[in-house]
Amino acid sequence: MSTTQEQSFPLYEEVVNEFGKLTAAGRTDKARQTAFERFRLLGFPSIKNEDWKYTNITRFLKDGYALESPVHSIPAGLLEKAAIPALDCYQLVLVNGVWDGKVKGGELPKGIEVFRVAEALKARSNAVLFEDKKWGNQHFANLNEALYTDGLFIGADGDCDKPLHIVHLFTADHNLLVQPRHVWVVNTNAGLSVIESTLSATGEAKIWVNSLTEIIVHKDARLDHTVIQTASPGARLVQHTTVRQKKQSLYNSYTFTLPGADLVRNDLQARLEEDHTETHLYGLYLAAGNQLVDNHTLVDHQKASCFSNELYKGVLLEQSTGVFNGKVYVHKDAQKTNAFQQNNNLVIGKRATIDSKPELEIYADDVKCSHGSTVGQFSEEALFYLRARGIGEATAKALLINAFAFDVTEKLKLGAVESYINQSIRHHIPAEHA
């Protein structure tokens, strides 16, 4: 027997009404209906759900959010803030999940196709694009599936000569829920580098971004995926990314979360659907203020001879809260799996906390898997050494934080992005934070 979750959050009522309107207008299909039923069964997550045990979002859900979004202009200065100096790229800007159709930095090379998901929905059958309908117990992914209206489709049939810099700007003058839906397909032998920057400016208003990205990396294809989250207070980001990897494909993910947004919850799932794939997941979260930053990752080894390596590092300042949950699932057929995971945390704020949880489930018997998790503080010896050379305490701490982050930042292949990230880290550690 299944029971629908009746939840008292105003947002819950909003989405139920919205779906009712869509249904009445005949604008839902089987996939949306299934997803919405699923969402109604699950409701919004609470700490009673294992996947949300350390991430209490009740206080954010208590705010009401409208679903109707009028067209917004870009707030002054926001786009400039997104620029990565000295990065040669194609830039695409999305405002509240809607792309204006422009590409800065030249014409996209042949074989690289970009269009709005809203256009795709009109032009083709939904089913062709969005083949994966199984969002299981993912509360927010099901909600997105039921109600999304737009996002960005990227298709790569060959190598792209420059990275794509996708700038997600979020803005609102009243509390708002936006649900972008993106689909990226990197076809056989193709190679692509995508950098996503997320920024927001909402004044007193709150914005809830429930974003869902589905990525397919086909046989022998390569995708470098960098995510830079620098949204501002008032933003609540829930970002679900599912990556499906085919034979001998390579997926590199670099996720950077910097102080700003009230809530960041990243669900990154790499599903290794065929053999001999390679996956690297790197993450760095620097949290401050009252921020709640949660990274949930899943590496799903379904087939044999795949390699995955994961390194997430966290720096918790002030009274911020961090959560890391790294699940590695090795199926019975996934022999010769190599799966490594590491999570290191530097807890600096006296009232900062981190919950770190590695989760390994292994059903194959010929595998090499390891995981490790550490929580530490500044090395007093290192701090004294730097100060004894004339370096002030705040600068010394900033240097040590940069050094701690180095293992992750050095993995970035683009020098311009690496300097930009290092700069951003330094910028976010003023004396009073340290």
Next chain:
Amino acid sequence: MLIIKNLHAEVEDKQILKGIDLTVNPGEVHAIMGPNGSGKSSLASVLAGRESFHVTEGEVTFRGNDLLEMDPEVRAREGLFLAFQYPIEIPGVSNVNFLKTALAEIRAYRNLPPLDAKEFLRLSREKQKLVEFDAQLVNRSLNEGFSGGEKKRNEIFQLAMLEPSLAILDETDSGLDIDALRIVAAGVNKLRSKDNAFIIITHYQRLLEYIVPDFVHVLYNGRIVKSGTRELALELEEKGYDWLREESREQEATTQGAVGA
């Protein structure tokens, strides 16, 4: 330059310095010798401002100011330098970036503009040559994977870059082979001038064959029990430290006798 008066200090409630008096003038090189556990490195730590050491009595004046009131970074900016006995490895902080940052903060404190990239590079090259420090090491992470000798030479390279008025070398000779010792000593000798001073803490006389001190002090049980010239170091080399223990026991007996009477 440096005046230490009746300095007492403790670490973890254990008294380790029990009344040190020492005056160092510009242009002088002082050697501090003594057996293990006598308080040599503790003195260096107290002067550099290591927080685990607590001064319980006495005073230290550095270039006319109260040294003990200053944070470690202020002491460095005022011109005090400690070459560490065990230099710390800091992966992820490059040697160059570290030195640039240190130099910039020291110069800012002295109201000097920061060096531009070209000036810094020139200075760095000049000092590398002076102390025979491998250029490749300069670009690596701070002391990471350096051999013991390379770490010590890096300390001397930093000393050359930061040009302090008073440098304290804490057992810089320990763990060095004879060639490295010569290079380190030659570097120090080149940096000696009438305006700066050195305190060289060492267990052995060996280093003092290369860096000739003006004064030699023997530290024992938290006190300077004997001061002299270079000859004292040679005498220690010959006689060892055992005679100190006896002399000190006698002295203590006398003191206690006096108190008892």
